[in-house]
Amino acid sequence: MTNTADDLPACAGCGRCCHLTVELRPGDEAVPAEYQIWHDGVACMDQRGDGACVALDPATFLCTIYDRRPQTCRDFTRGTDRCRQAVAGRPGKAAR
Numbered sequence: 469m470t471n472t473a474d475d476l477p478a479c480a481g482c483g484r485c486c487h488l489t490v491e492l493r494p495g496d497e498a499v500p501a502e503y504q505i506w507h508d509g510v511a512c513m514d515q516r517g518d519g520a521c522v523a524l525d526p527a528t529f530l531c532t533i534y535d536r537r538p539q540t541c542r543d544f545t546r547g548t549d550r551c552r553q554a555v556a557g558r559p560g561k562a563a564r
């Protein structure tokens with residue numbers, strides 16, 4: 469059965485998955501340094517107090533570095549269990 473994800477909000481303006489921890493990987497050098505933070509020796513996207521990525525526009529919920537976003541963000545797939553958990557407000561504790 470095809471998962472059309474028609475029951476989900478549009479990604480533009482959702483941004484729930486942008487409240488998950490995003491680890492940076494080799495190849496993510498385009499991410500501005502001021503948006504990065506180190507956790508236990510691992511470079512990650514910095515987050516605001518509510519967990520939102522600092523690159524997420526708090527008014528529009530759009531990514532402000534879309535063309536430079538990390539590979540993890542590029543790989544995140546709409547309609548997956550992780551997406552649905554994020555939309556439901558249950559992002560869990562694990563990094564995506």
Ligand code: SF4
Binds near residue numbers: 479480486551554555
């Ligand atoms: S992938 Fe899912 S959680 Fe992320 S913006 Fe799109 S609908 Fe929202």
Ligand code: SF4
Binds near residue numbers: 523524530537538
């Ligand atoms: S870099 Fe952009 S797409 Fe990735 S979590 Fe931050 S706001 Fe979302």
